[in-house]
Amino acid sequence: MSSGSIEWVTVLSPLPTGPLTVGVTELGVATVQFTPESVPDGAPRCAEPHRVAQVRDRFAAYFAGAARELALPVDWRLTNGPHRVVLETLYRTVPCGETVTYGRLAQRSGVFEGVAQSPGLAARTVGQMMGANPLAVLVPCHRVVAADGLGGFGNGRVALDVKRWLLTLEGWLAPTLDWDGPS
Structure with missing residues (x-):
């Protein structure tokens, strides 16, 4: 993964919207989408097992009430x-x-x-x-x-x-x- 690309991880969620799609980079989470259709067609999936596990585990702990914060690094690239x-x-x-x-x-x-x-x-x-x-x-x-x-x-x-x-x-x-x- 280059620092310029966003790769996607699907995260199960108990929210009324269903699963989340999380855009990650080498720097951290760059975006969280409530609707999978908002992710561009053909967008690359994150293939780094550690990064995928970290994102899924932190969201799972938060949604289960076991963690008060997500404690994931943030990549602010989509804001200014x-x-x-x-x-x-x-x-x-x-x-x-x-x-x-x-x-x-x-x-x-x-x-x-x-x-x-x-x-x-x-x-x-x-x-x-x-x-x-x-x-x-x-x-x-x-x-x-x-x-x-x-x-x-x-x-x-x-x-x-x-x-x-x-x-x-x-x-x-x-x-x-x-x-x-x-x-």
Whole structure:
């Protein structure tokens, strides 16, 4: 594998979306996709057994509730500029079991300082950045919530169910009667 290429690993997941596809490089995880069809046709599969096992084992431990963080190296190549600053701030400052509002993450990142816009616009911009997070789950955009509730998560009902599932796994939301995750 050259440091410039992304290779793919399929990871089983209990999420409502099913298996994840994880793009890895020599530097770490570059992308996590909820839908296998988002991986380009003919994209190379990761053939390094150690790397495949590491990615699958860490996700399995996290989804089983045995690990609070994925603890995988991150390759930030698919992010840049303010988007990267906001994602790195989220990654560094919001641990498992905690959440942050869109507006607070905007403030914390410093990206919007000195920019003539309302706090609401900064919060909405952060929401759009979370929707474009190429490192979902690993860089925990599910931990970013609205000031008055969960907020969004991707498109549609299934995406919001994924956010609820992850926040329940991490102990931020209480399990409901239909919770199908680890106890």
